[in-house]
Amino acid sequence: MGNEEQGAIYRDVVRAEWVDYNGHLRDAFYMLVFSFATDALLDAIGLDDEQRRSRHRSVYTLEAHVNYLHEIKEGVAIEVIVRVLAHDTKRMHLYLEMHADGHTGPVAASEQMMLHVDTNGASGPRAAPFDPDVIDCVRKHAAASAMLPPPSYTGRVIGLRRERSQVLGS
Amino acid sequence: MGNEEQGAIYRDVVRAEWVDYNGHLRDAFYMLVFSFATDALLDAIGLDDEQRRSRHRSVYTLEAHVNYLHEIKEGVAIEVIVRVLAHDTKRMHLYLEMHADGHTGPVAASEQMMLHVDTNGASGPRAAPFDPDVIDCVRKHAAASAMLPPPSYTGRVIGLRRERSQVLGS
Numbered sequence: 001m002g003n004e005e006q007g008a009i010y011r012d013v014v015r016a017e018w019v020d021y022n023g024h025l026r027d028a029f030y031m032l033v034f035s036f037a038t039d040a041l042l043d044a045i046g047l048d049d050e051q052r053r054s055r056h057r058s059v060y061t062l063e064a065h066v067n068y069l070h071e072i073k074e075g076v077a078i079e080v081i082v083r084v085l086a087h088d089t090k091r092m093h094l095y096l097e098m099h100a101d102g103h104t105g106p107v108a109a110s111e112q113m114m115l116h117v118d119t120n121g122a123s124g125p126r127a128a129p130f131d132p133d134v135i136d137c138v139r140k141h142a143a144a145s146a147m148l149p150p151p152s153y154t155g156r157v158i159g160l161r162r163e164r165s166q167v168l169g170s
Numbered sequence: 171m172g173n174e175e176q177g178a179i180y181r182d183v184v185r186a187e188w189v190d191y192n193g194h195l196r197d198a199f200y201m202l203v204f205s206f207a208t209d210a211l212l213d214a215i216g217l218d219d220e221q222r223r224s225r226h227r228s229v230y231t232l233e234a235h236v237n238y239l240h241e242i243k244e245g246v247a248i249e250v251i252v253r254v255l256a257h258d259t260k261r262m263h264l265y266l267e268m269h270a271d272g273h274t275g276p277v278a279a280s281e282q283m284m285l286h287v288d289t290n291g292a293s294g295p296r297a298a299p300f301d302p303d304v305i306d307c308v309r310k311h312a313a314a315s316a317m318l319p320p321p322s323y324t325g326r327v328i329g330l331r332r333e334r335s336q337v338l339g340s
Contacts, residue, residue: 021219022289027231028202035198049191061197063328065235071295086330093330111328119192125241155327158233158281160256160263 008044008082008141010037014074014100024071031066034096034110037080041094045137055131056120062091062113067153070100070107077101083145085154087138089129090116095151109153178214178252178311180207184244184270194241201236204266204280207250211264215307225301226290232261232283237323240270240277247271253315255324257308259299260286265321279323 010033018029042048042059052058072078078100086093091113098108118128130138180203188199212218212229222228242248248270256263261283268278288298300308 021223022228026202026205027234028198028205031201031234031236032196032198035196053191058192060241061238063235063237063326064197064201065233065328066201067233068231071230088330091330093328113328113330155329156233157325157327158235158263158283159325160258160261160283 008037008041010040010080010082012036012078014072014076014078016074019074022071023073025073027066027068030068030098030108031064031110033078033080033098034064034066034108034112035061037082037096038094038112038114040080041082041084041141045141046131046134052119056118057128057131058117058119058125059092060115060117060125062115064113065111065153065156067109067156069105069109070103072100072103072107078107083148083151084138084142085111085145085151087135087142089135090127092116092138095145095154097151106152109151111151111154111156178207178211180210180250180252182206182248184242184246184248186244189244192241193243195243197236197238200238200268200278201234201280203248203250203268204234204236204278204282205231207252207266208264208282208284210250211252211254211311215311216301216304222289226288227298227301228287228289228295229262230285230287230295232285234283235281235323235326237279237326239275239279240273242270242273242277248277253318253321254308254312255281255315255321257305257312259305260297262286262308265315265324267321276322279321281321281324281326 020026080098083095085095094112096110097106100107117125119125190196250268253265255265264282266280267276270277287295289295
């Protein structure tokens with residue numbers, strides 16, 4: 001279950017199969033860790049794997065933005081805190097920050113838009129409102145997330161001009 | 171080598187280890203396919219693995235935005251076209267579109283900002299200009315990319331209001 005003071009938390013270690021030839025976590029595998037962290041949030045709002053199957057529900061990622069802030073190496077312990085920045089009856093706007101042993105600030109951040117779907121339709125999955133018990137959990141997580149300092153990496157547009165002051169002092 | 175009429179192209183098949191319990195490509199593994207496609211572009215501009223090692227160069231992903239447009243299943247053939255939308259002396263702004271057998275439009279799109287780095291520094295990797303032969307290849311890819319129709323998923327900001335008219339008819 002999620003820690004309601006901080007939002008859902010996911011912990012892991014950078015695995016050997018996730019690193020590139022430099023021994024650093026490959027870009028796509030930051031996203032995999034964020035994906036596992038989103039699963040942890042789903043568990044915490046009552047939509048774990050078993051519930052998703054039995055209720056014929058699922059949650060799709062519509063869009064994800066990721067900022068890569070620091071390289072991290074194989075074997076390093078990592079932790080992701082998942083916040084619910086906003087929600088409506090069918091959607092959650094999430095903010096995820098990855099922290100790693102030996103780094104003071106986040107090593108990556110991600111903004112994601114998730115859509116709740118009914119997987120039981122004859123014509124395929126369709127967007128559907130969260131069930132009442134689930135939306136209640138979503139509201140609790142959103143309220144807890146609102147207590148945290150404002151997120152640093154949201155509302156971003158990619159473009160060359162904006163990137164000049166980016167990481168690595170370039 | 172890349173096809174200069176279309177930009178670099180990467181082809182693969184949705185692998186068993188990439189799908190979720192529904193048999194669909196998991197969000198993070200779209201990003202892995204895009205990452206392999208970016209490698210294909212690096213090969214095409216003269217920065218393949220061997221060259222990156224011998225020149226002490228690497229290319230880092232600073233930021234990635236991904237739009238998930240359609241679910242795709244295990245075994246489906248996929249193709250990613252990589253465009254260079256813009257560049258400066260050290261950076262490339264890429265646009266990647268993933269197509270899959272049996273779908274008329276793209277199944278996913280991604281915008282990414284890449285940074286060229288010198289990995290040889292005593293104080294760690296530092297942003298560095300592309301070598302002359304490489305920047306020449308980057309320019310050729312950018313010119314070829316400019317001949318394609320405008321990209322559909324660029325300049326995006328995540329937020330609940332914008333998402334209301336999103337996919338799945340919700």
